[in-house]
Amino acid sequence: MSVIKSKNKNLIYPGLLWLFIFFLLPLSVILIYAVTAHDLVPGESLKFTFSNFAVIFQKKHYLIILLRSLKISFLTTIFSIIFSYPVAYFLAKRTKFDKVLIVVLMIPFWINYLIRTFAWKLILSENGVLNQLLLWLKVIDEPVRVLYSQTSVLLGLIYMYTPMMVLPLYASLLRIDNSLVEASQDLGASRIRAFFDITFKLSLTGIFAGTLLVFIPALGSFAIPAILGGTDSVMIGNIIENQFSRVGNWNFGSAFTVALAVLSIALVLFYSKIFGLESIYKNKGNT
Amino acid sequence: MNYIVCAEDISKSYGSILAVDKVSFTVREGEFFSLLGPSGCGKTTILRILGGFIEQDGGTVSIDGKDMKGIPPNRRDTAMVFQNLALFPHMDVRENIVYGLRKRKFPADRIREELNSILEIVDLKGFETRRISELSGGQQQRVALARSLIVKPKILLLDEPLASLDKKLRVSMQGELKEIQKRIGTTFLYVTHDQGEALTMSDNIAVMNKGVIIQMGTPDSIYNCPWNIFTADFIGAGNFIPVISVEKENHMFVLKTEDRGRIFLRDDFKKDCRDFPGVKKIQGPESSGVKDKTALPVFFIRPEKIKITTKPQRNKNLFNGKVKAIIFEGPDIRLEVVSNTLGKIKIEVKNDGSLPGLKENDNLLFHWDYIDGILLEY
Ligand SMILES: Nc1ncnc2c1ncn2[C@@H]1O[C@H](COP(=O)(O)OP(=O)(O)OP(=O)(O)O)[C@@H](O)[C@H]1O
C-alpha cells in the first residue's frame, strides 16, 4: 500500500485532469451561464443576473412540467419497487443460482439504452406487438394508443430503472439472517406478520438506496420522454435539451440545469432525513 | 412426574446426510435437560424440530401431551434462544423483549408489567432504549433470554447460547442461567458441545454422536459411569488401557495389558451405575494373540482416581512409572507418566502441597483401588 502511494503519486494527475476537464470545467461553465445574460465571449465582462431563474418560476408552463416530472419519477419509483421486490426476494431467499440469474438480468444492459427505447416504440405502437397481442386475445376490438403518452414514458422509465432497484434490494435482503424471521415466528408472529415485521422493515435500507438510484435519474431523463412521449409528457430534461440544442438559449438552459440539480439534492437530503438509515435502525427516546 | 417433551424415534435427513437417526428422549417438567455432543451431531436439528422450524422425516414429538405434527412455531408452547441470538437489529432492547407479547396482543399496561419483571430477572434495568449494537455480548445474551422468557413458554429451547462468549463471561452466565431457570421453573432444553457446561448446569444429559443418542442420565452418572468409549472420551479426561484378556478370580476380574501388566477390578465395579448395559464382550478371547482389538474391552480410569504414593500399598493396583510432564493448572496438577506395563497414564492431583517435590524423569509409584475404573466397549 505505502509503496504504491509513495512511488506512484504522479499517477493521480491524469485522473485529476480528467475530472477537471470533463466534470469541473463544464460544471463551472454551466454555473456561469446560469447567472449571466449572454454567451461567454472572451474579453467581454460578465453581467450577473438572476432573471434566468425568475423565468422558471414565472411561467406556469414550466411549473406544470416540473410537477409532471416529479409525478412521473415518483410513479416510476413506486412501480420499480413493486416489480423488483418479488424478483429481489426470489434471488436472495429462494434460489441458489442468484449469482447467475443476476448476470442474466443484466444482459439487456449490454445493449445501448436508446436501442432498447426504440424497441419499446415497436412494442407499443398502434400496430405493435402489444396491440397485436391484445387484439388476438380479443381483449380489445381496435388498437389502443399507448405510444406518445405519459403511460408509454412511464413504462419506458420503469423498464429502464427497475434493475437499479433490484440490485440494492437484493443486497439488503441477502443480509437478513433467516433466523431473525424464525425468531419472529417463534415469538408468535404468523409468516406474513414476520415478513412485514422483519424482512420488509430490514429491506427498507435497500429500497432507500434503490429509490435514489431510480428517482434521481428518472427525474432528469430526456431520451425516453423524447422517444416514447408526446406533447403531454414533456419532462424537465426535454426543456433543458431543447434550450441547448434547438432554442440556443444556453443561459436559460443552464439555469434550468442548476435548478434541477438543486432540486435533486434537496430531495435527497430531505428524503434521507425522513427515511434514512437512522429511521430504520432507530434509537427512540424514552416513552 | 409429567413428561413435558416426548420425542419418539425422530429422524431427519438432509439429502443423503442422516442428521438425526431415530432419537428418543423424554424431558420432565421443570427440568434442565442438555443435548451434548460434538459439532455436527444433530443437536440443532433436534431443537429445530421441537421448535417447529423443520419437520422430522419420521417419529413423533409431543409437547405437554399434544402431538406437534404440522403445528407451526407461532402456535407451539416453545421459545428458542438462537445460536446467533437473532436479536432484531432494528428494534431497541425493549421492543425486542416485548415483541412476543405484542404479537399476543397483550394490553399496554400488562406489557409494561411483564417487561419490568423480566428486566429484573435478567438484570437489564436501565437498558430499555439501548440499541442491540450498543450492548456487550453478555447483555445481548440476556436480552435474547428475556425475549424468549417473557412469553412464558412451557419449554425454552437454547442452542449453544453461550458459545460466542469468552470463558469468564461464559462461566458467569452459566451460573446466571441456572439460577434463572431454578427461579422461574421453566423447562430448559439446552444444546451444547461443551461438556463442562452440560455437567455444571444440567439435571439430565443426553450424549449424542452422529445423530444418535449414546447415553442419557444425570451428570454424575454420565461422568462416573460412561457406557462406552465415546462418552468416556467426550466427557472429561481419562486413561484408556487396552486389555488383551479378562479372567475371573473369585470376585475379581484380572485384566492383562499388552505389556504384561495386571489390573484387578472388582466384579461389582458397576454397582453404582444405574442402567449400565454391562460389557457383552467381557469374556473375550483369552489367548494373547488377538488381532482384532475392537473385540476386546478397554479399561478406563479417570485421572483423579489415581493416587501417588511413596511406599508400597497392599490390596491396591500398584504400578511404577516415570514422570514425563508436570502441568500446573492452579487448583490441580496434571502429571503425564509412562509406565512399562500400562503405557501412558494421566494423573490429576490436588495442588494441596502433598506432591513430594517431583521433577520430570523422576520415578514414582501410583495406585488405585480395586473398585475404581470401569470396563468399556468400543
Ligand atoms: N439445512 C441443511 N442442509 C443440509 N445439511 C444440513 C442442514 N442443516 C444441518 N445439516 C447437516 O446435518 C448434520 C447435523 O447438523 P446440526 O446443525 O444439527 O449439528 P449440530 O449438532 O447443531 O452442530 P453444531 O454443534 O456445529 O451446531 C450436519 O452434518 C450438518 O452438516
Ligand SMILES: [Mg+2]
Ligand atoms: Mg448447532
